[in-house]
Amino acid sequence: MQSKTRSSKGLWIGLGVVIVAIIAVMFLHNTGQSSESSSKVETIKVGSGNDGQPFAYLDKDGKPAGMDIALLQAIDKKLPQYKFKLTLSDFPTMITNLKSGKTTIAMYQIEQNAERKENFKFGTVGYTVWDTLLATKKSTGVLDSFADAKGKKLYVTNSTNQATLTDAYLKKNANAYSVVRGTYAMEQVAQGLNSEQFNVYPAPKYSIDLLNRQFKTNLVYGKSVNHSNAYPMFNKKADPKFVKAVNKAMAEMKEDGTLKKLSNQWLKGDYVPKD
Structure with missing residues (x-):
């Protein structure tokens, strides 16, 4: 009887170990899945x-x-x-x-x-600071507002904020100035200003600095006509x-x-x- 009891006891202990091992594996598996799910990119x-x-x-x-x-x-x-x-x-x-x-x-x-x-x-x-300035050659004169651009020709890049500002003024002041529109590279903008295809370029200070630095355009500008970033x-x-x-x-x-x-x-x- 004593030997049989020890044998049964051993069986239960063995089963217990197996069950604990299975639970541990399931826990680790689920934890791994959870970790993998939470780290999904x-x-x-x-x-x-x-x-x-x-x-x-x-x-x-x-x-x-x-x-x-x-x-x-x-x-x-x-x-x-x-x-x-x-x-x-x-x-x-x-x-x-x-x-x-x-x-x-x-x-x-x-x-x-x-x-x-x-x-x-x-x-x-x-x-990046994108306050809009009206860049011109010195011979055109310094402009502080769109009103100052009356009778002049502006270049704006399609879909930009400068195009929106330019058109907004025109909507209230029809025929105040004419507009050239496009998707010009900076070199083309410089060529347009130098050849007088247009004589006003609404742009941020960065763009004006770049034109002056790389293409020697010697552009000038007055007050900002719009604050933007x-x-x-x-x-x-x-x-x-x-x-x-x-x-x-x-x-x-x-x-x-x-x-x-x-x-x-x-x-x-x-x-x-x-x-």
């Missing part, structure tokens, strides 16, 4: 430019380059829960892609205006969690000097907003 489709040096363009090897591209890469690095997939295009196509949902976020020196605020979400941290812009239906994560990453990079470093690297000066 979400792909985010991102829009930017393909021919806008030094902001977003394709380099000689066909690889994306520029300040906005470098900034997107820096944000992507700070957000391991997301993986950015780039779609590069001209500015109007980038806007269309974002509105239709083909992309979730776009960065290509995008400014806020009433129409865009209605159709998109904006980030909370600006990264460039911001990340999101599809209206973008996940608020993602928008919040990007805003946080941008705020950290402004605080730690990353935005200033990228501005100096790509724009040859500190054009980061102080506000």
Whole structure:
């Protein structure tokens, strides 16, 4: 009887060990699944430019380059829960892609205006100053307002905030000036000003500095006609969690000097907003 009892006892102990082992394996398996699920990376489709040096363009090897591209890469690095997939295009196509949902976020020196605020979400941290100035050759004279441009010919890039501002003034003041529209590279803008194809270029200080530095245009300007900064812009239906994560990453990079470093690297000066 005693031997039988010891044998039964041993059997129960053995079964207990097996059951504990099975529970442990199941626990580890479930924990592994949970860990794998929580660490899943979400792909985010991102829009930017393909021919806008030094902001977003394709380099000689066909690889994306520029300040906005470098900034997107820096944000992507700070957000391991997301993986950015780039779609590069001209500015109007980038806007269309974002509105239709083909992309979730776009960065290509995008400014806020009433129409865009209605159709998109904006980030909370600006990264480039885009106050609009009216650049002219010295012979044209210094302009402080659109009213000062009466009778002159302006060049604006399609779908930009400068085009919106120019058209808004024309709407209230018909035939105040004429407008040349296009998607000119900076060299073409310089040629247009030098050949007097147009004599006023609404643009931020950065663009005027670049024209003067690279193409010796000797442009002058007066007071700002509009205060603005460039911001990340999101599809209206973008996940608020993602928008919040990007805003946080941008705020950290402004605080730690990353935005200033990228501005100096790509724009040859500190054009980061102080506000």
